[in-house]
Amino acid sequence: MTEPTPLLECRDLTVGHGKVSVIRDFNLSLQPGQVLAVLGPNGAGKTTLMTSIAGLIPRMAGQVIVNGTPLRNGRPGVANRSGVVLVPDQRALFNTLTVRENLYLARKKGGPELAETMEMFPALAKRLKLAAGELSGGEQQMLAVARALVQNPKVLLIDEMSMGLAPVIVEDLLPMVRQVADQSKVVVVLVEQHVKLALEVADQAIVVVHGSVHLRGSAAELAANPARLEEAYMGGAADVAV
Ligand SMILES: Nc1ncnc2c1ncn2[C@@H]1O[C@H](COP(=O)(O)OP(=O)(O)O)[C@@H](O)[C@H]1O
Numbered sequence: 468m469t470e471p472t473p474l475l476e477c478r479d480l481t482v483g484h485g486k487v488s489v490i491r492d493f494n495l496s497l498q499p500g501q502v503l504a505v506l507g508p509n510g511a512g513k514t515t516l517m518t519s520i521a522g523l524i525p526r527m528a529g530q531v532i533v534n535g536t537p538l539r540n541g542r543p544g545v546a547n548r549s550g551v552v553l554v555p556d557q558r559a560l561f562n563t564l565t566v567r568e569n570l571y572l573a574r575k576k577g578g579p580e581l582a583e584t585m586e587m588f589p590a591l592a593k594r595l596k597l598a599a600g601e602l603s604g605g606e607q608q609m610l611a612v613a614r615a616l617v618q619n620p621k622v623l624l625i626d627e628m629s630m631g632l633a634p635v636i637v638e639d640l641l642p643m644v645r646q647v648a649d650q651s652k653v654v655v656v657l658v659e660q661h662v663k664l665a666l667e668v669a670d671q672a673i674v675v676v677h678g679s680v681h682l683r684g685s686a687a688e689l690a691a692n693p694a695r696l697e698e699a700y701m702g703g704a705a706d707v708a709v
């Protein structure tokens with residue numbers, strides 16, 4: 468039996484800043500509806516990886532393939548039109564514009580109706596007329612995710628959604644991400660510092676240390692092996708499967 472075409476693939480991806488490579492020979496294959504947790508210490512290269520998949524920094528080598536089609540290098544517009552949408556670690560909202568305006572600006576032809584997206588975020592739906600800058604941190608993060616969803620993503624990249632947020636808020640936000648993957652069959656790549664919470668919603672997980680994958684496996688397997696997880700974080704043996 469032939470394998471179905473993955474929705475997101477990275478093949479031998481090498482990427483960095485200037486001439487310095489940060490992520491080296493990175494490989495990944497995800498099917499529709501799968502959630503991948505990308506874990507690892509600060510400075511490991513997680514944001515570099517995410518911005519590269521989104522086409523925002525050019526690749527030094529390798530390929531990013533969406534639904535069987537390789538993306539042209541360093542072309543964020545091409546990546547976005549192929550359905551790759553990044554929720555950056557800085558939420559990058561228009562703070563003086565209202566919630567509704569932020570969403571309208573991001574909307575795409577053929578994308579979901581605003582009301583449909585808002586069903587997933589009832590707290591936000593009540594604040595459509597408020598300026599984004601007046602929202603709480605958790606609501607701003609919801610808006611950042613909602614703004615990605617109105618772009619009708621196939622591949623949703625979420626970089627540290629919990630940055631600056633209390634764990635109780637993250638506990639509410641992460642299940643929404645799972646719901647998006649289940650309902651819309653998008654691939655979600657989730658960079659997250661709250662390891663336990665991330666592993667609860669993810670299918671697969673990787674630990675990236677110094678630009679390489681030090682551990683990979685199902686999220687359940689990683690969650691069941693905290694010692695292995697800790698060892699990988701500390702930079703233990705490279706590319707081990709749980
Ligand atoms: N714009 C940049 N220019 C040069 N070096 C950078 C830039 N952004 C990140 N780096 C370096 O790349 C490495 C990985 O950073 P980053 O991808 O932000 O890691 P993480 O998101 O895992 O914390 C770090 O050593 C960082 O200093």
Ligand SMILES: [Mg+2]
Nearest residue numbers: 513514556627
């Ligand atoms: Mg980062």
